[in-house]
Amino acid sequence: MKRKESICSLNDIPGIGEKMARRFIEHFGTEQNALEAILNGDVASISCIEGVGQRYAISLVQEVNSRIEGVRVQDFLKTRESMDIYERLLDIIKTFAHTGYAREKMHTFFPYPASSRDRIESIRISMAQHIEHADMLRGNEVFLSLLSGVKPLNLNQKSMKVRDRVVLTTDPKKLEKIKKRFGEYVDVHLVSSLTDVVDSARGYSHVITADDDLFSCELPEDVEVEIVPDLEACEEWKIVPDNEINQVSRNLQVIDCSLQVTRIIREAGMAFLQEVDNVTLDKLEKTICMIDENGDVRAGTDPEIDRLALILGGIDTAVGSANTFANEELNNALKESQLVLSGQDMLRMMHDNTELQSVLENQLRHNYVSVVEKARKHICTTLCLQKKEIFFLDNLFPQTINHPVEADRTQVTVLKQYIKERIAKRKIEHKRQVARSLVDMRDTIREIVKEVLNFDVGFTIGCFSSEYGLSLPRIIEGTGVGLKNAENLFLRSRHGTVVPIDYAVGETSFSHKQDVSRIVLLSGVNSGGKTSLLELLAQCIILAHMGFPVPAAAMEVGLTDGLYYFAKSKGTLDAGAFETTLIDFSVVADSSGKIVLVDELESITEPGASAKIISGILEMLSENEKSLAVFVSHLSGLIMENTQSNVRVDGIEASGLDSDLNLIVNRTPRYNYVARSTPELIVERLLRKTSGNDHLFYERLKSKF
């Protein structure tokens, strides 16, 4: 086991060089955030950093954990195959995660050796709560879909420059300071005359200044300047509320889902995130409701902005229908118009064209004025215009009579511009309000999202446990493993149902007739379930040492220092590979506590020699009081002939074939019983399934038994 270390900065983490540290800081915003992500095991977020894959992220988090806790994954999982079982277990558990965060964080759970009993105990304590949470909420579809919408906050995006805002100052010294603070987000200009101010201001919808000296002069009516005293020291949300809002708006769905998840957990009666009270949750919900995903003011949250937006959106249509209305009305009036001229009038007109024009115009003016006035009023009522806005339309229709009547587009454009500026100003105020609240709630937001993500970590384990009906094992003193109604998870996830097994090795209260043999040979029928039982033992032992519940109705286990699982080798090995296998096994000779599970080691060489090697290994193991071993073998008789030690032989036996020609197997081993491999049953099955030449072939083989 390694010495415990403390990690206080990215520099303390081996493997993170300067370049990588920069990427971490860029991604997480600050070094503190980056460090927190690593220490919290946020594999999902770390994997998103450019040039960091999931594998690296997992190994980095594991490495840091192992430095802090002084334990590595390999400390308990002593062989590649035990590591494989652990990884296959994780694959099953991970399918119960609702967030990528929890899915990846599962890699930070691993089995601890007996020396880390405190760590195992503390994880075990939290399990009851995880299972309770899962039982209450795993059937709640709304909750599950909200939880799936949560992911780590995206805080690494840089704020965009706001193009329609400018800060003006008359002081070159202030200019530098203001530029330094806000230059990245808004334009900052130096002005020295009223003309400068007007020129600068007209290009922006919002103008801010720190100095009131120059601006006390008379500004044109269309130039509005906001004076913010002590600009260098004022809060950022006043000048660029957009920054604070954008941090939230790009995470809006995540925050909203986290809020709803928090509420549902609490409504289910569970204590969750107690440091954030419901009043704060309400306030946060109200605040985030005021903005949309683009950081804009959400429609429906400010009646004045909504009114102005309606004007902007409806003005073209309203003017269009006013034109139509005016022309129709005028045409109707013209139809009924007649002109009666006196002789004198006629004479005057003959001499002067303008006279004709003025007579005609006088005749029509009354109709024209009343029609265009009606049309103009129609626009004002349709768009609910207010006094100042109506003023822009005073001259919407030309004074001189034109036919067809056409509203003056430039008037409309000026009104639109005015409305746009009003909206921009109003939005600034609205955004400032929102940003100010968000600044206060910045930590709360992080806390909520973080806690919900961590909730899913426990919830994942809880759902896994509830789905498979797992139970927490009882930790006992001494060397032993006992299982009641245990079910191999790999078989269950593949086949759905399996036959539950009772089995015990060593000193447990489940042990058969007080038999406390620690070293066992497991014999039995082909395809009887020996490998599956060995795997089942490994699964339960690994999960128990992780502090997790196990796939058994009950389990007793004495904690051990390491698990050695050796899977079945694929055939007789050549000399080199045989030597390597023996070297692999030499590790079992040390005096540490260990559980050794071995599947058909005999195939490494010829049966006689294998039996001798296996008996030698068993003898060594039996001499170590703290070791426990189960060796699956078809050579139990031969091995027992070669050993002097106290080795028990158990057996899984088949009693025959059922009507469908399947083996009738008792999957639970019989204690102290050498079960035959009964290959004759397989031959029998083939015999009964075939006919003709094949049948004759199997008949011949059968006669040999």
Ligand SMILES: Nc1ncnc2c1ncn2[C@@H]1O[C@H](COP(=O)(O)OP(=O)(O)OP(=O)(O)O)[C@@H](O)[C@H]1O
């Ligand atoms: N407890 C069980 N419940 C249901 N089916 C089981 C159980 N154990 C094993 N099986 C079934 O039996 C098959 C064979 O099991 P397994 O490979 O463990 O047998 P084995 O005894 O190791 O065989 P061999 O001696 O040929 O290596 C499994 O694939 C599985 O389908």
